[in-house]
Amino acid sequence: MKKTILIIFLTVSVILSCACQEKPPPNTVFSPEDVTDRIIGVIEGSPSVMLAEELGLAKEFQTGSELMYHLRSGTLDCVIMENSTATELASDTSGVRILGQPLLEYDLHFAVARENEQLLQAVNSALTALRGNGTLSGLRDKYFSGKKYTYSPPDDINRRPGFLSLVVPPDSPPYSYIGADGELTGLDIEVARAVCDHLGVELRITAVEARELVTSVWYGKADLALGWLPVEGEDKVAVSDSYANAVLVIIVRR
Numbered sequence: 142m143k144k145t146i147l148i149i150f151l152t153v154s155v156i157l158s159c160a161c162q163e164k165p166p167p168n169t170v171f172s173p174e175d176v177t178d179r180i181i182g183v184i185e186g187s188p189s190v191m192l193a194e195e196l197g198l199a200k201e202f203q204t205g206s207e208l209m210y211h212l213r214s215g216t217l218d219c220v221i222m223e224n225s226t227a228t229e230l231a232s233d234t235s236g237v238r239i240l241g242q243p244l245l246e247y248d249l250h251f252a253v254a255r256e257n258e259q260l261l262q263a264v265n266s267a268l269t270a271l272r273g274n275g276t277l278s279g280l281r282d283k284y285f286s287g288k289k290y291t292y293s294p295p296d297d298i299n300r301r302p303g304f305l306s307l308v309v310p311p312d313s314p315p316y317s318y319i320g321a322d323g324e325l326t327g328l329d330i331e332v333a334r335a336v337c338d339h340l341g342v343e344l345r346i347t348a349v350e351a352r353e354l355v356t357s358v359w360y361g362k363a364d365l366a367l368g369w370l371p372v373e374g375e376d377k378v379a380v381s382d383s384y385a386n387a388v389l390v391i392i393v394r395r
Contacts, residue, residue, distance in 0.1 A: 165215030168394040173244045176391060179218035182208045187313045189221045189389060190351055192245065203312075209234040212394060224388040225285045225315060231392055240391045248383035249316075249329075251336075252358045252366040255379045260305075260364060265382045267339040272384075276335050281385045284315040284328040292331050294338045304343035307333050308363040311348035316368050329367035332384050 170176060181193040185201040193199035200217060202208050205226065211217045213236050221244060222230070231239050253261045271277050279290040309317035309329055320326040325346055337344040349357055354369040356362075359377045366378070 165213060165394060170219040170240070170391060170393045172240065173242055173391065176219060176221075176244065180216070182211060182217040182220040184208070184222065185312060187222075187310065187351060189223075192389070193221055205230045208392075209237060212237060212392065215394075218393075220392040221389055222392060223315070224390045227390045227392055236395050237392055238395050240393060243388045244391050245389040247387055249367075249385045249387055250383055251333075251381035252355060252369055252378040253364070253381060254358055254361065255377075257364070257379070261379050261381060263340055264336060264365070267336040268382050268384055270339055271332075271335050277332065277384055280328055280331050280335075285385075292335055294334075298338055299341045301341045304345050305337055305340075305365060306363045307344060307346045307365045307367065308349045308354055308357045309333075309346060309366070310351045310354070310368045313351070313368050317348075328385065333365065333367060 170179060176196050179197040180200060181197050182200050182202060183189040183193045184205065185203050190199055190201060197218075200211070202211070205222075208217070208220050208222075209230060212220050213234070220227075224239075224243070227239055231237050251264050253264060268277070276292060280292060282288040283290040309325065309327075311317065311319055311325060313327075315327055316329040317325055317327040325348060330346065333346070334344055347363065351368065354366040355377055358364070358366045
């Protein structure tokens with residue numbers, strides 16, 4: 142009898158405990174227009190940070206799993222992220238979805254100092270060649286579509302003295318991030334290496350915060366920058382031809 146009462150008591154306690162748990166608030170973001178003045182989750186140091194800060198209250202997290210946890214629990218109203226990464230996260234997380242209308246779609250460019258017209262022309266010439274031989278489309282498919290592609294430097298590179306310095310954010314996959322070997326890798330890194338191979342110069346990479354990318358080129362601390370939004374610095378730096386297209390999407394609770 143006592144055992145039966147104990148079982149009933151424990152069962153009722155579990156039911157009451159579950160019933161008392163607060164459910165997350167319903168989703169209130171249904172279009173890009175709804176993002177304004179919301180609590181927005183972003184990956185720390187990613188290009189989405191500045192955009193989120195302009196739109197609402199930005200909350201930075203180190204991992205996508207942290208973002209999904211706080212979105213599902215109601216701590217965040219929505220998450221802004223690059224489409225390829227967002228698609229993978231959303232497919233692995235129940236209770237969330239990606240809005241059908243992107244928040245922002247833009248082309249990716251190198252940032253070059255305005256006064257360095259010679260370098261800008263050289264980068265554009267390299268991009269034209271890499272577009273023509275399929276390198277740019279191959280790298281984009283590798284990082285955005287998961288297709289197998291391996292970039293191999295040409296055998297006939299005419300190496301010359303000097304180097305080009307590049308700044309990138311270290312935590313902005315699939316563009317630039319720390320790989321399993323502890324080295325910077327990603328779409329931007331491979332595109333930059335291919336450009337430098339075409340020009341026959343060494344590439345030296347430095348990781349900086351996203352907000353320092355444009356100013357690093359503007360103040361002459363670096364020759365090139367990748368991983369920045371064009372709307373952030375076209376008045377301060379020159380812009381190369383596009384080497385890929387990016388799409389920022391919004392993840393919300395279902």
